[in-house]
Amino acid sequence: MLKTSTLALIALFLALPATVGDEVEPGPVEKDVFHPDRGKEFEPGRGGSVTVFLPTSVRMLALPLSNSSYARNILHEVHELLVAPDWETWEFKGVLAHRWDTEDSLILKDGGRLFGKVVDEGENWSVTPISPEHPLDAPRMVKKTDAESLERGTVFTFHLRKDVKWHDGHPFDAGDVVLGWEIYNNPEIQCDSFRSSFQKIERVERIDDYTVRFHYSRQYHKALDLFRSLICLPSHLYNLLDPDHADYDPEADERAVARAVNENPHNSNWVGLGPYRITSADPMLYVAERFEDYFDPENAGWVDRIRWRHIRGWETALEALKNGELDFSAWLSTDMYMGAGTSDANFTDDFYKGTYAYGSVNFTPWNTRRSHLSDPRVRRALAHAFDMEAYRDQQCGGLGVISTGTQATFSPAYNRAVLPLEYDQGKAVDLLAEAGWYDRDGDDIVDKDGVPLEIEYLTIAGHKGDREFTELLKKSYRKVGVDLMVTPLDHPTIIQRLKERDFDACSTSWGLPLESNQEQLWHTKNDQPGRGNYSGVRDPRIDAWIEQADREIDPQKRYAIWKEMQRYLYEEVQPYLYRNTVPRRFAMSKKIRGFQAFGISPGYSIRRWFLTD
Structure with a gap:
């Protein structure tokens, strides 16, 4: 049964305008859907600056070397593609x-x-x-x-x-x-x-x-x-x-x-081709100003300056926004979005909030190359041991879809018939015992060959959502005899440890296009440091599906391949613990107009925004 406070949060959410992008599909996108004065028309004009919140520091913008989604977001405005x-x-x-x-x-x-x-x-x-x-x-x-x-x-x-x-x-x-x-x-x-x-x-x-x-x-x-x-x-x-x-x-x-x-200094101090040029580069703050020689004046943007600023902690960032230090944050927790912090006059006088959805998936990769996580029965046990639906209902206001694959849930390549494993701690205990893990020494922690089942979980320091999730996960796992040891680190360090395969588990996410590149995530050749097969999956069947799908230019035949691979990965391999993926919740200054929510990551285009004062 849901708590009264949770029911109140859901009721508040339902009273808000409809979520933008729940059914993501191509077509015209309305502007300023959540803006209190959305019916009032303004003529776009050049000038002014906007400051956008970055939830993590960005060490470099050279995307081939970093593969950072936050770097990619900045490059949308300071660089161009073929x-x-x-x-x-x-x-x-x-x-x-x-x-x-x-x-x-x-x-x-x-x-x-x-x-x-x-x-x-x-x-x-x-x-x-x-x-x-x-x-x-x-x-x-x-x-x-x-x-x-x-x-x-x-x-x-x-x-x-x-x-x-x-x-x-x-x-x-x-x-x-x-x-x-x-x-x-x-x-x-x-x-x-x-x-x-x-x-x-x-x-x-x-x-x-x-x-x-x-x-x-x-x-x-x-x-x-x-x-x-x-x-x-x-x-x-x-x-x-x-x-x-x-x-x-x-x-x-x-x-x-x-x-x-x-070692190129321009990896951070980027020289690009976009309508804005980097004038100041620091992991905590990137500043870009209008480039007057940009080749496409009609797509050159309205504001004169964009600042991307990292502030540690979403709550701290919300306070910075209310103090006028930020103009936009796409990173509000459920409590922040539905709570007093975005409902009082200190917020509503100058800001508004809204939601939008785009392709993404939140998950915990298990490092299957580690001996204690190498058995799929252990990984299935870890999925059964945590009540993800209760977490979604009680901590996230019932928002979000619990995914079972690495295609966007709105994608035609996503298999909706593959359902999340049910919460069943008894089954988790049985699976662990079947894999040889049970408590031999009476300390309430299962062990095997004299080694207790301990899992280090890397989490972003200062991230409230991560902290709450791992606290609940730790309690749940302790009930089935698994010791989860939480290690808070800054985001770049977590990414580096992921790339080096120096981890057991962590919280992370993928931004997903309409049809995701599964080779990068699951093919055996990408099970090496620096590549995207973080879990270390090596499976000839998966490799064969990927290679077959890569050559298949008939979309429907290809989608069928991806769906079968998703079923096998989830039911037989279980390399990820999938979390609920909620619509992105944002807060924005009322002075900004022209906001549109897109299905393509990052879900918005700053160069389309303009200021009204």
């Missing part, structure tokens, strides 16, 4: 590339390879060149008996804009695009999080200064989507082999080239 999905339609559009050509590859039995538009002509394949500077000067017919395989959508030729400048004034060209891919071929460069994905691209051609061609080794269902993660780098600042580099060295070896990237 292509990107439209915030509202989700359809890809050119940004740094004003257009692109997509061609197929025909692999021949003699080892040759042709590319172009490939059409079935009965007993033959016709291959017609589309992109410029093509090795074929005319269509060619190939007997099907001479072909080994047809790989659809494997060659992309991007035609770059010629009016783009880096924030230091240096012109942007194809060399910067090529470098963004080449770093993944240098094993000394610390970009392992994305390395396996970009190694699907076997060759890149610099056709001319404003044309670049990418060749995938085989067809890949996310071939275009991958370019969302290709971060173009200023070659004149990063590449020792570039004559424009201040320390140009044509004889630089692989290690020297890597050092120039890994």
Whole structure:
């Protein structure tokens, strides 16, 4: 039965405007849905500044080296990509590339390879060149008996804009695009999080200064989507082999080239291509100001300055917001959102609150490479031992969906038929005993081979939600004889320990697109330091599903593969303890207008905001 206070919180929540994005889908997005004066129209105008809360410090903005979602959020405003999905339609559009050509590859039995538009002509394949500077000067017919395989959508030729400048004034060209891919071929460069994905691209051609061609080794269902993660780098600042580099060295070896990237001061003091340029870089505070030479004035943003500020603790950040030190926070706990702190006049006079949903999943990864967590029966026991539904109802006001997979719950690739394991501490005790863990020495902690079952749980220091969750988890696990030892650390240290596989368990999350890249999370080749298979899953069946789905360009067939893999991972492997994923709760200054809640991470676009006073 729910507590009276919980029922009151739910009633308060229901009295608020409807949550934005519960049913996330593409289409027009209304502005300022939660703003008290949303019916009052304002004409956007330039000027002013906004300060956005960062829940953790950000050590660097060079995304290939950090894989930080918070760095990515900043890059949305200070950098640009070759292509990107439209915030509202989700359809890809050119940004740094004003257009692109997509061609197929025909692999021949003699080892040759042709590319172009490939059409079935009965007993033959016709291959017609589309992109410029093509090795074929005319269509060619190939007997099907001479072909080994047809790989659809494997060659992309991007035609770059010629009016783009880096924030230091240096012109942007194809060399910067090529470098963004080449770093993944240098094993000394610390970009392992994305390395396996970009190694699907076997060759890149610099056709001319404003044309670049990418060749995938085989067809890949996310071939275009991958370019969302290709971060173009200023070659004149990063590449020792570039004559424009201040320390140009044509004889630089692989290690020297890597050092120039890994230790580059611009990894934090970013020089980008976006409408805002970094003017101050500190892990606790990044400041960006309008870049007047930005190539797309209509998408250049309204405010003149954006500040991203880290304040330790969500409650402290809320007080800073009410004191005028912040203008926006997307990090309110349930208590903060529904409680007096966002309901009294000190808040409501100048601020308002709302919610929005976008693809994400909250979870605890278990390090299956640790001997005490290697048995799936132990991990299933840990899931049965904690009442996640009660936690959601009593601590989170009944909000959020308890996921069972790493696709967004609104995704067509998510298997809704896979339900969370029920809370059953008796079953947890039985599973532990079946795996050889029971109390042999009478200290109320189960043990095996003379070793007690102790689990170190890394949690973000000062994070109220994490603290409350781990306190309840510790009590629940103690009842089944498991000792949870909580270690509070700063977020960057937790990420570093995750990357180094120096952990038992921790609280973390993934921001998820409409269809998530499962290879990064679960493939055996990504079970190594620096990559995304944190739990250390090594399973031939999972690898086979991933490889099958990667090649499958029919969405419905691919979704079926992902759903079966989700069922197997959850029911047989149980590498994560999934938590409830609630809508993002935010607080915003009333002076800001133009806020829209999008299904694409981070769920908003600052350059669309403007100030009314």
